[in-house]
Amino acid sequence: MIRLTQFEFYKIITRKSIGIALSILIVFLVVYSFWRHPGIMDGSAFYKPYEGAITTEKVKVAHNQYDSIWDSTKGRYQYGALYDIVFFSPEAIKNSTRYDDHGNIMERTVNVSEIYYNKPWGYLLEYIDQFGVVFMMIMILLGLAPVFTEEYVLGTASLLRSSKRGKSKLVSAKCIASILYVVMCAVLFTGVNLVLYWLRFGNLAGADTSIQSVGMYVYSFDYEFSPYTFTAFQYYLVQLFTHIAGSLVFASIVLLVSVLSSTSFIAIITNTVIVGLPYLAFDVLNLNSGSLKWVEKFSISTMIRVTGLYQTPINYSLFGLNMSYLTLYIVVMAFITVSTILATYLIFHSREVFS
Incomplete structure (x- = not known):
């Protein structure tokens, strides 16, 4: 066989x-x-200063900076780190709602409270x-x-x-x-x-x-x-x-x-x-x-x-x-x-x- x-x-x-x-x-x-x-493609250095818990201070820094750094190639990597902070901030999580195919509100099983590269x-x-x-x-x-x-x-x-x-x-x-x-x-x-x-x-x-x-x-x-x-x-x-x-x-x-x-x-x-x-x-x-x-x-x-x-x-x-x-x-x-x-x-x- x-x-x-x-x-x-x-x-x-x-x-x-x-x-x-x-x-x-x-x-x-x-x-x-x-x-x-x-x-x-390696953007780990741009994430390093922001790694860890998403704090109020990090959210403020992200809001103040990420709109102005998109133009350069290197800026896009830093933009990614700042965007992650804003996207997963407690305020953004609280105000974002998604619905499933049946119209029910989708709940998060895992809440992202820290960011890493x-x-x-x-x-x-x-x-x-x-x-x-x-x-x-x-x-x-x-x-x-x-x-x-x-x-x-x-x-x-x-x-x-x-x-x-x-x-x-x-x-x-x-x-x-x-x-x-x-x-x-x-x-x-x-x-x-x-x-x-x-x-x-x-x-x-x-x-x-x-x-x-x-x-x-x-x-x-x-x-x-x-x-x-x-x-x-x-x-x-x-x-x-x-x-x-x-x-x-x-x-x-x-x-x-x-x-x-x-x-x-x-x-x-x-x-x-x-x-x-x-x-x-x-x-x-x-x-x-x-x-x-x-x-x-x-x-x-x-x-x-x-x-x-x-x-x-x-x-x-x-x-x-x-x-x-x-x-x-x-x-x-x-x-x-x-x-x-x-x-x-x-x-x-x-x-x-x-x-």
Whole structure:
């Protein structure tokens, strides 16, 4: 079984399309990082004088200075520190109100009362939200869509299904190899991204600060109302494992479509429609989902993207049980994954081979 799995894994990673796509995507990531964020990125020295508790004196200084220092590049880093002080000051917190999708006032689980430099983690946490989801979708489609269709195209499906290691063992080997491939892609992308921003910033300061205080840009605190008490580093790991889990859910669907399709092209197009249309509509174009809100909330890309699962406290009532959005989403995705894997086994056992 181990040798069979190794063989299936080797078949996936040695496809020419994988090498070409991986090279292009990694080059794009590097170019994007240096082109989108040019110049000095380490602003820790500008935060140093203001680190610690947000006091009345710091708030006064921030109000007096931050409007006049935006013009210079260095001033923007100092502006960031001053903006954080004003944004998280007791007065600003008291006067700011946000509402959830049901019109209820959102409460803060964690109140930020101190500021520390943690901008590197803002960029590291953003990578999945902005680019990681696209990277994994492309790599999964190219790598896994041909897993079963290539057996039909080459005419080896009948032979494999009648062999000693056919049917269940073959499907198991393909599934395990697919899991290893997905994990490899996620870890590779994460590693490149981590090294890239460590080199850009020269540090990974702020790992032990709360995610509520982590901002990607000066004005963007995506986890301000998050109900979870993670530090930046803890959430980075949670985000990574959730990202991998979501990618595996998508991988299970790609395998099911592959076993149902006669060619890899058909499998890729079908899977692109399944996961790509909701992502394009709600995540890229930001269309108003309206009556299709459930499609946006429970689309596969939501879990691959991760951010929306941990940003705000959302609860659902299901058969009299109150469940958090994250819990319900995991239940739904687990059901989809188990169902698709079982269906893949059954279909490969029973269906007629494509001519």
